[in-house]
Amino acid sequence: MYGVWEGLSQSIHACTLPRFKKTSGIMGAVRNKSAQSTAPLLTATPSRALVDQPIEIGIQHLPPDKPFTVRSRLHSEDGELWEAFSHYRSDQKGTVILSRDQSLGGSYSGLEPMGLFWSLQPVGVEGLRLRKKYVETPFTVEVSVLSDHVRSSDSPVGCHVGQGLEEGAVLAAVNVERWYMAPGVRRVEVREQGLVGTLFLPAGPGPFPAVLDMWGMGGGLSEYRAALLASHGFVTLALAYCGHEELPGPLHTVNVGEQYFETAMGQLDRHPQVCTGRVGVLGLCFGGYLALRIAMEMPNISPRCVVGISGPGGLGINMTRDQTNDFLKENQKLFRFDEQGNVIFRGITMPSNVPPNYKLKVESLRCPLQLIAAEDDQCCAAIECIDEIEERLGAVGKSGLLTRIQYPGAGHLIEPPYTPSVRVSLFHTYPKKLMALWGGELQPHSVAQEDAWNRTLGFLDHHLRTD
Amino acid sequence: MQITKMEKSITAMAGKGSCPLITIQPSRGLIDEKFQITVKNLLPGQAVTLHSLTQSEDSDFWEAFGHYVSDGKGTVKVAEDVSLGGSYDGLEPMGLLWSMKPAPGSRPGLRFRKTDVCTPVVVRIAVYTGHIGDGFTEASALAHAVTERSYMAPGVRRTDIRQSGVRGTLFVPLGPGPFPAVLDMWGGGGGLVEYRSALLASHGYVSLALDYYSTQVMEKSPDNDPSLGYEYFETAFTILQDHPQVASDRVALLGLCFGTAVALRVTAYSAVINPRCVVCISGSHVQPVKEPISSIRAEMQKNYYKFRCDQNNHLITRDMFLPVPPDPSKKVDVGRLKCPLLLIVGEDDQSWPTAESAEDIEKMMETAGNRHLLTTLSYPGAGHLIEPPYSPHAYASKMIVDQIKIKVTMLWGGETKLHSHAQEDSWQKILAFLDQHLYCSPGTSSHL
Numbered sequence: 001m002y003g004v005w006e007g008l009s010q011s012i013h014a015c016t017l018p019r020f021k022k023t024s025g026i027m028g029a030v031r032n033k034s035a036q037s038t039a040p041l042l043t044a045t046p047s048r049a050l051v052d053q054p055i056e057i058g059i060q061h062l063p064p065d066k067p068f069t070v071r072s073r074l075h076s077e078d079g080e081l082w083e084a085f086s087h088y089r090s091d092q093k094g095t096v097i098l099s100r101d102q103s104l105g106g107s108y109s110g111l112e113p114m115g116l117f118w119s120l121q122p123v124g125v126e127g128l129r130l131r132k133k134y135v136e137t138p139f140t141v142e143v144s145v146l147s148d149h150v151r152s153s154d155s156p157v158g159c160h161v162g163q164g165l166e167e168g169a170v171l172a173a174v175n176v177e178r179w180y181m182a183p184g185v186r187r188v189e190v191r192e193q194g195l196v197g198t199l200f201l202p203a204g205p206g207p208f209p210a211v212l213d214m215w216g217m218g219g220g221l222s223e224y225r226a227a228l229l230a231s232h233g234f235v236t237l238a239l240a241y242c243g244h245e246e247l248p249g250p251l252h253t254v255n256v257g258e259q260y261f262e263t264a265m266g267q268l269d270r271h272p273q274v275c276t277g278r279v280g281v282l283g284l285c286f287g288g289y290l291a292l293r294i295a296m297e298m299p300n301i302s303p304r305c306v307v308g309i310s311g312p313g314g315l316g317i318n319m320t321r322d323q324t325n326d327f328l329k330e331n332q333k334l335f336r337f338d339e340q341g342n343v344i345f346r347g348i349t350m351p352s353n354v355p356p357n358y359k360l361k362v363e364s365l366r367c368p369l370q371l372i373a374a375e376d377d378q379c380c381a382a383i384e385c386i387d388e389i390e391e392r393l394g395a396v397g398k399s400g401l402l403t404r405i406q407y408p409g410a411g412h413l414i415e416p417p418y419t420p421s422v423r424v425s426l427f428h429t430y431p432k433k434l435m436a437l438w439g440g441e442l443q444p445h446s447v448a449q450e451d452a453w454n455r456t457l458g459f460l461d462h463h464l465r466t467d
Numbered sequence: 468m469q470i471t472k473m474e475k476s477i478t479a480m481a482g483k484g485s486c487p488l489i490t491i492q493p494s495r496g497l498i499d500e501k502f503q504i505t506v507k508n509l510l511p512g513q514a515v516t517l518h519s520l521t522q523s524e525d526s527d528f529w530e531a532f533g534h535y536v537s538d539g540k541g542t543v544k545v546a547e548d549v550s551l552g553g554s555y556d557g558l559e560p561m562g563l564l565w566s567m568k569p570a571p572g573s574r575p576g577l578r579f580r581k582t583d584v585c586t587p588v589v590v591r592i593a594v595y596t597g598h599i600g601d602g603f604t605e606a607s608a609l610a611h612a613v614t615e616r617s618y619m620a621p622g623v624r625r626t627d628i629r630q631s632g633v634r635g636t637l638f639v640p641l642g643p644g645p646f647p648a649v650l651d652m653w654g655g656g657g658g659l660v661e662y663r664s665a666l667l668a669s670h671g672y673v674s675l676a677l678d679y680y681s682t683q684v685m686e687k688s689p690d691n692d693p694s695l696g697y698e699y700f701e702t703a704f705t706i707l708q709d710h711p712q713v714a715s716d717r718v719a720l721l722g723l724c725f726g727t728a729v730a731l732r733v734t735a736y737s738a739v740i741n742p743r744c745v746v747c748i749s750g751s752h753v754q755p756v757k758e759p760i761s762s763i764r765a766e767m768q769k770n771y772y773k774f775r776c777d778q779n780n781h782l783i784t785r786d787m788f789l790p791v792p793p794d795p796s797k798k799v800d801v802g803r804l805k806c807p808l809l810l811i812v813g814e815d816d817q818s819w820p821t822a823e824s825a826e827d828i829e830k831m832m833e834t835a836g837n838r839h840l841l842t843t844l845s846y847p848g849a850g851h852l853i854e855p856p857y858s859p860h861a862y863a864s865k866m867i868v869d870q871i872k873i874k875v876t877m878l879w880g881g882e883t884k885l886h887s888h889a890q891e892d893s894w895q896k897i898l899a900f901l902d903q904h905l906y907c908s909p910g911t912s913s914h915l
Contacts, residue, residue, distance in 0.1 A: 037907045038714050039644050041671045047620045048495035061906045094908060140621060144642070173642040175622035182494045183589065184613030204593075204611040209486055233488045275486055465486045465508055 040094075042145050042172040048138070050231055051178045052417050052453055054114055057098040059145050059172070062090040068171075069106070069146040070096070072116035077133050082120040082420060084108070087149040096145075106151065108443060116143060117178070118446035120420040127426035127435050130419065135180040135227040136187060144173035178418075180224045182231035187223075190237065193263050194256075196246045197239040198223045199271075200230030206273035209280070209464030210235040212264055212294075212303075216285030218427065219243015219251065228416055229282070232457055234464070235274050239264050241290070252428070258298055261290065265301045277304065278464045282456065284309040285380060285412065288371075289360075292389075296364045305368045305463035307456050310382045310412045312349035342424050342437040350381040351388045362392040370403040370459045372452050374410035378439035382412075405455055410448035411440020417450040489594050491614045497669055498588070498616050498662075499856050499894060501546075501560060506594050506610070509541040516553065516595045517545065518603045519563035520570075521588055527577055528570035529859060531555065531563050534598040543594075552598070555884065563592060564616075564857040565887035571601065576865035576876045579858060584665040585625065587615035616857075618662045620669035625661075628675065633703045635677040636661045637710075638668030644712030647719070647743075647905030648673040650704055654724025654750075655680050655764075656866045663721075666855055670898055672905070673713050677703050680725060685761050696760035700729060701739040716743065717905045721897075723748040724819060724851065728763055731799040732756065734806070741806075744904040746897055748811040749851045751824035752799040753788040781863045781878035785820045791827045801828050802835025809842045809900045811893045813849030817880035821851070844896055846889035850881025856891040 040062045044055050062068065071085045086106035088096045099113040107119035120141075122128040132139060147169045181187070184203025190196070198221060202208055211234045213226040219242045226238035240247060241261075242254045249255030268279050281303045283291035288311015295306040334347035347353055371389065373382035386404050393402050407414075413421055427436035440448075492503045509515060518532040533550035535543045546560040555562035569577045581588060593611035595603065619625070622641030628634065636659060640646060649672045653660045658681055664674035677700075679685065684699040708715040720742045722730035727750020733740045736756065754763045770787035777783060792798060801808070810828065812821045825843050832838040846853075852861050860883045865874050881889075 037645075038647055038717060038905070039642060041902075041906060042642070043671075046493035046496055046500065047669075048615075048617070049493050053493065061908055142622075142641075170643055173622070174620070175641055177495070177621050179495065182613070183615045184591070184611075203591075203613045204489070205608055207486065231494075233486075233490070278486070465488065 039172045040145060042143065042174050044143055044174050044176045047174065048177040048179065050182060050228065051139075051180055051419060052228060054418070055117075055176060057113070057116070057143060059090070059096040060094065062094040062096065062145075064090055064092045064094045066090050066147075067149045068096060069148065069150045070098070070116060071144050071146060072120060073142045073144070074120055074130075074139055076128070076130055080125055080128055081123045082128075082130060083123050084116050084119040084121065085151065086112075086115060086119075087151075104149070110443075112443075114418045114446075117141065117418040118420060118449070119442055121422070127424065129413075129422055129425040131222060132180055132224045135223045138177035138179040141176045141178060142173055143176055145171050147171055180227040180231070185227065185230045187227070190267070191246065193267065194260065195239070195264055195267065196221065196244050197237050197264065198226065200226050200236045200238070201273060202230050202233045202235065206235070207275040208233060208235045208273055209278040209304075209460070210237070210268045210271065210274040211460060211464075212236075212261075212268060212279065212281045212291075213238045214241065214281075214283040214287030214290055216287055217242065217254075225282075225416060229460075234460065235268065235271060237264060237268050252431075258293075261294055262298060262300050265294065265303065275464075277302075279303055280305045280307070280460055280464050282307045282309075282460070283311060284414070285311060288312065288382075292360055292369075295367055295369060296360050296362060303367055305370070305459065307370045307372070307459060309372045309414050309452065309456075310374060310377055310380050311371065312380045312382065312385050338437055340424070340435075342435045343427070344437050345379045346377065346381045349385060351384055362389050363396045363398070365393060365398055365401055368401050368403070368459075368463050370405070370455070372414060372455070373404070373406045374412060374414060374440060374445070374448060375406055375408045376410060376439035376441070377412040378437040379412035403459065405452065407444065407448035407452070409441045409444025411445055412438040413440075414445075414449055414452050417453045418446070419449065421445045421449070487594065487609045489592060489610045489612045491592060491612050493614075494612070495587070495615045495617070497620060498618050498666060498858070500616075502614060503560070504545040504563070504592055504612075506535075506537070506543040507541065509537040509543065509594075509609075511537060511539045511541050513537045513541065513596070514598050515543060515609070516597065516599050517543070517550075517563060518593045518595060518608075519567060519590055520593070520603070521567070521590045523577075523579055524582055525577075527573050529567040529579055530570050530603065531565075531567040532600070532603070533559070533562055553600070557884075559884075561857050561887075561891070564590065565860060565890070566883055567859040576863065578852075578861040578864035580660070581618060581662050584618040584661045587617040590614050590616060618665040618669070623665065623668045625665070628706065630706060631702050633677070633699065633706060634679075634682055635659065635675050635703065636664065638664045638674045638676070639710075639712060640668050640671050640673070644673070645714040645717075646671060646673045646712055647717035647901070648675070648707045648710070648713045649719045649721050649901065650700075650707055650742075651676045652679065652720070652722040652726030652729055654726055656868075663855060667721075667901075672901065673707065673710060675703060675707050679703075679729070685764055687759075687761050687765065692759075694759065695736075697733055697737045697740070700733050700760075701737055704733075704740045704742075718742055719744045719746065719901060719905055721746045721748075722750060723853070724750055725763070727751065728754050728799075729760060731801065732760060735799050735801065735803040744807040744809070744900065745804075746809045746811070746900065748853050748893070749813055749816055749819055749821050751788045751819050751821065752801060752828055753791055753797065753820075753824060754799065755797060756799055757796055777878055779863070779876075781876045782868075783817045783878050785817055789820045789823060791820070791823050798827070798831075800835075801831045802837060804832070804837055804840060807840050807842070807900070807904055809897065810844070811853055811897070812843060812845040813851055813853055813881060813886070813889060814845055814847045815849060815880040815882065815886075816851040817878040818851035842900070844893055846885065846893065848882040848885025849889035850886050851879040852881075853886075853890055853893055856894045857887070858890070860886045860890075 041060045074082045084107035086103040108115035186201040188199040221240040223238045226236040229236040281291040288308035331348045336344040427434045531554040533553040555566035593608040626637045651664045659678035661676045664676035667674040720730040727747040773786035775783045
């Protein structure tokens, strides 16, 4: 009767083997035994959670009305250290509660219960971006409380590359696990019919609505957003389309054509655990362009809805199956550079720079569309693109299909909520090392991430799950 | 037949239409954390059954179920809605866990216990159409979700202790400390039980789960050996005090069943053990205090003739400590206690006479003038095994009785709902008691 149980519990136990990470510097030396007061009690609930779940962090049994620093630390899968810190003052009862108290400064300020997570910045290394490669294990964030208001030695508040916190006395610490996959979600590699992707299936018999999930021109195969969507009950296919060694052709060009995406959508739609006809598309940046192209120009595919994040409406690329495209070579004259030499890509997607025959046939949109854009997007001219799309849809009486959302102060990389963001990071190393300016300021960007995710889930839920 | 047709058409409608979704928040939690189960996209006013399923380490299946009706939006929220029947009823956000019983066809006399505390308990929660009581197969569920329930928070460290003759398992929270600590003692027949200590460490206490019942300390000492058998416990207590991350004057004793007998005895009479506070669950102070601790077992065996059986041949052992003797040499002189004492009493305890003992303890402390140290929490309808919350209630289960070496089914007692509420409430109160007495707060130095 419960034969299926074994597979289920095995796959879960594989994910939950104990991970006793070394936490350097925390254990310290033998303490002075004559000082018999206890350390303050630091709690984080829930201590294991999906990345889009807020956590309650509190400290008790502190001396009253004193300054403290709360710090978060995370080691990326490459071993790089990310850190954030914030200054608080204990109340008369000797407590600090992050969902109640104002931060007095640090990596963030004000009332920010999740600030310790979204304000994490790399320590001492430039150009990093935090992305989870192995989604079956969590990020472990060490949250600690230190006495006094300590800070980075020479970085002012809000600086995006920290120099590491001065060593203060660590009074207490807890570990918090941040997961991209809920228990019971299954991960399946997809290498059929020429596709390169990873399928995530929610727990349960289904059938489920489905989402095709695509990222940008950085290429490769990023799975974490798809894993998170599956944790919310969508069968999700994270699809690679460029920059992956298992795809044909050179790594730095898009070598697949429209047939590739038709195959992917078809596979999803026909999957035994997917509700036929309830497949949506979600894409960021060039993935957003692809999502729009699917909705507007691929007659054999009928997505039920589309979400484009920081997506251009047209691109200087002639994308056919037989032509390879050297995107950067063709469009170099439209690049700009800031004072640090970081490349600003947004000129490429400015509607006024895109030849009309390269623009999408917006008028052919057949399904509800949600477009999310950041006002400080330095990589794509997303706002300008949405303006044009809105105008063109209006001209044919299809305004009702469009939901547009834009966020002041946010940058290009609108990722799942509470995850760290960076204003600049390494884009690629071929043909030479290139750092891209994404834009955005930390705090408004994190507001955007939180809201955009809720709006995206709500939109997908509404159009894919209900009638 | 009618119901089958209706089920199929509803499933077909659901498949074509709304894609029901069940979510559990948080999907990963500690054993004592509450969760919220929500089912969405059902039809309005739809009768559904929520079903929980887990498999123990012994490969037995445990399950529970509740009958619900969705609201006008087709939503069921277990934390807000009423179960109309099943293995629990009423407004019971955690009923799908604590009302679990072995699946039909299981071996009798089971008790749900986790031995490996480094891995979580995995529970599947499923939703079915209609109000059903059986037939919970994978294929017929509308949806299901999975939750993991852990005894250990991330970062808690587990260490085997084999030191100076003491055998146990130490759990240490993350962080430099110093932490308050708990010496954690279970009762007879259970071996080295770690899960409560793991949970205490997850709440900020260094906790030593002590194995003593199966060790030599419980063997009868030779007649010419004057030791009363405190050394083993004193060594364990000292190991905790001396631990570099423990605040040495903030160590508590926590005992259940036989562990209570030990805790009361050593606190009252040992010159070395000076706990800051003591918690006693389901125990008794009745024992020959001039004899070694090991003789408590012998004393119990002398009273085996008092055992009774209920109508199911389950063994009721509580009479072995009754009546509570007036003779002071036959019970721990609780008038000697100098630290706060919390007694947890299940009024339907069929294994030990906890209520009668608690009553006598109160009288003795009143007479001695230290009654202000005592807090008694008495739970009607609760049985003997008052465990951390949301674990399935064991009303009766198999155990090998000391020295007799046959497996009997012990009657622990308790009515499931009342017992489960007692587990939830007593655990909160135990944590609050430990927090109050072991952690430093502003404005309170060492208060007793």
